[in-house]
Amino acid sequence: MGETVTLTIDGRETQAKVGETLLQVARRMGAAIPTLCYHPAVSPYGACRLCLVEVKVRGRTRLVTSCCYPIREGLEAFTQSDRVLKARRGVMRLLLARAPESPELRKLAESMGITDPQLPSVTKGKRDCILCGLCVSVCNEVMGAAAISFSYRGVERVVTAPFEQSSPACLACGACAAVCPVGSVVLEYDGETVTVEPFGNRRPALRCRECGALIGGKGMGERVAQQLSGRLTQAVDLCAECKRKISAQAICQAGTAVVAWPALPEGVTER
Amino acid sequence: MSETMHADYLASIETIADRYGRNPDFLIPMMQDVQTAFGYLPRDALEGLADLLGIPPSQCFSVATFYKSFSLVPRGRHTITVCLGTVCYLKGGREIAETIERELEVKAGGTSRDGLFTYEPVNCLGACALAPVVVVDSEYYDHVKLRDLPRILKKYREADRKGQ
Ligand code: SF4
Ligand code: FES
Ligand code: FES
Numbered sequence: 001m002g003e004t005v006t007l008t009i010d011g012r013e014t015q016a017k018v019g020e021t022l023l024q025v026a027r028r029m030g031a032a033i034p035t036l037c038y039h040p041a042v043s044p045y046g047a048c049r050l051c052l053v054e055v056k057v058r059g060r061t062r063l064v065t066s067c068c069y070p071i072r073e074g075l076e077a078f079t080q081s082d083r084v085l086k087a088r089r090g091v092m093r094l095l096l097a098r099a100p101e102s103p104e105l106r107k108l109a110e111s112m113g114i115t116d117p118q119l120p121s122v123t124k125g126k127r128d129c130i131l132c133g134l135c136v137s138v139c140n141e142v143m144g145a146a147a148i149s150f151s152y153r154g155v156e157r158v159v160t161a162p163f164e165q166s167s168p169a170c171l172a173c174g175a176c177a178a179v180c181p182v183g184s185v186v187l188e189y190d191g192e193t194v195t196v197e198p199f200g201n202r203r204p205a206l207r208c209r210e211c212g213a214l215i216g217g218k219g220m221g222e223r224v225a226q227q228l229s230g231r232l233t234q235a236v237d238l239c240a241e242c243k244r245k246i247s248a249q250a251i252c253q254a255g256t257a258v259v260a261w262p263a264l265p266e267g268v269t270e271r
Numbered sequence: 272m273s274e275t276m277h278a279d280y281l282a283s284i285e286t287i288a289d290r291y292g293r294n295p296d297f298l299i300p301m302m303q304d305v306q307t308a309f310g311y312l313p314r315d316a317l318e319g320l321a322d323l324l325g326i327p328p329s330q331c332f333s334v335a336t337f338y339k340s341f342s343l344v345p346r347g348r349h350t351i352t353v354c355l356g357t358v359c360y361l362k363g364g365r366e367i368a369e370t371i372e373r374e375l376e377v378k379a380g381g382t383s384r385d386g387l388f389t390y391e392p393v394n395c396l397g398a399c400a401l402a403p404v405v406v407v408d409s410e411y412y413d414h415v416k417l418r419d420l421p422r423i424l425k426k427y428r429e430a431d432r433k434g435q
Contacts, residue, residue, distance in 0.1 A: 140327070145327075146329050146330065147327075147329060148329060149327075150333055151333055151336040152336045160332075161329070162328040163314055163328075167328075167329070169327060
């Protein structure tokens with residue numbers, strides 16, 4: 001169902017459903033709003049502050065984070081005002097100070113008009129992390145492993161495995177590495193072991209049963225197999241390449257264009 | 272850790288968890304009780320607690336490291352707090368802190384080798400009129416002079432010797 005409301009974004013009126021966030025609606029209308037800690041797969045966390053926009057509430061405007069701002073009837077928002085753009089650049093400078101080496105971040109900064117050669121660098125810190133929390137959320141909400149979490153507080157805040165030791169809960173699925181917007185999480189293979197750095201989670205590695213390529217952690221394979229059924233489970237320990245090959249062979253043998261893997265279960269979409 | 276030790280741990284953690292109906296919403300008070308029972312938060316105890324509550328150990332670790340009042344390492348039997356806020360600092364707090372560090376051979380947050388004192392400097396206890404202030408456990412010492420320190424330390428050392 002969902003109640004529909006009318007709101008104005010950058011002077012244009014639009015309709016949206018209650019429960020949607022300002023970011024979702026504004027992006028749908030084509031507004032350019034940079035984000036770092038937002039990911040459609042996990043609940044919004046509002047950590048990076050880059051998605052700032054201006055909203056008008058009772059005649060006064062103020063800056064809010066659009067990724068976690070619920071829309072309502074009559075809302076008026078400005079996504080490209082001078083104040084907004086200036087504030088975003090300020091936030092970006094602070095983020096750059098935390099992860100000055102990240103090419104991803106530098107590129108985004110450039111697109112926002114930050115080109116000063118003199119970048120601030122306040123943290124020669126432990127590592128390049130902007131504390132956006134995406135890895136923590138994806139591990140917890142999507143994978144259900146909760147193998148990492150925020151630890152300590154203030155300037156000491158950091159994402160770690162519990163007790164700062166390799167976590168047996170880690171599936172070495174690489175979801176954290178995939179979502180990290182500044183490229184700080186990596187999977188390092190060493191023989192039959194894969195280590196998720198910088199968390200130091202050392203887990204047994206999974207190899208493609210056809211070609212032997214390393215494709216993540218054994219834990220991930222088991223978890224995925226649990227959630228799939230029938231012939232789909234046969235695809236778990238195959239790399240993308242071999243999956244395609246086997247699929248193609250099956251099609252050829254059948255002599256017609258049958259689908260080698262059964263249809264995806266309802267609600268699951270192919271990326 | 273030995274098996275029997277582990278059984279002990281589990282029994283006391285179960286008692287604590289049951290006190291709160293094993294409801295993870297009460298994680299913080301449960302962890303406070305664990306800390307009171309063991310003097311700190313032993314890793315095994317936290318992992319046991321997480322298991323009982325059906326929450327990931329990472330959540331316990333996150334909470335344990337967030338709050339200053341939790342400690343993941345054994346603490347001394349007494350906590351000695353020296354105020355280094357502006358007023359106390361100017362009125363001799365710094366010298367007091369230095370003396371304690373030397374006397375107990377500890378750094379900020381550290382515990383003396385005999386396991387008696389954990390030393391924690393703080394920034395203003397909100398009692399500036401009494402500066403310089405030293406607090407042991409929950410006992411306040413006001414207008415402390417360097418020459419008062421041996422007497423204060425002795426008090427706890429002796430009480431402890433008698434207690435054993
Ligand atoms: S490691 Fe990456 S994904 Fe995780 S909190 Fe830091 S910046 Fe975000
Ligand atoms: S995207 Fe909104 S605060 Fe990060
Ligand atoms: S400065 Fe020590 S109590 Fe305020």
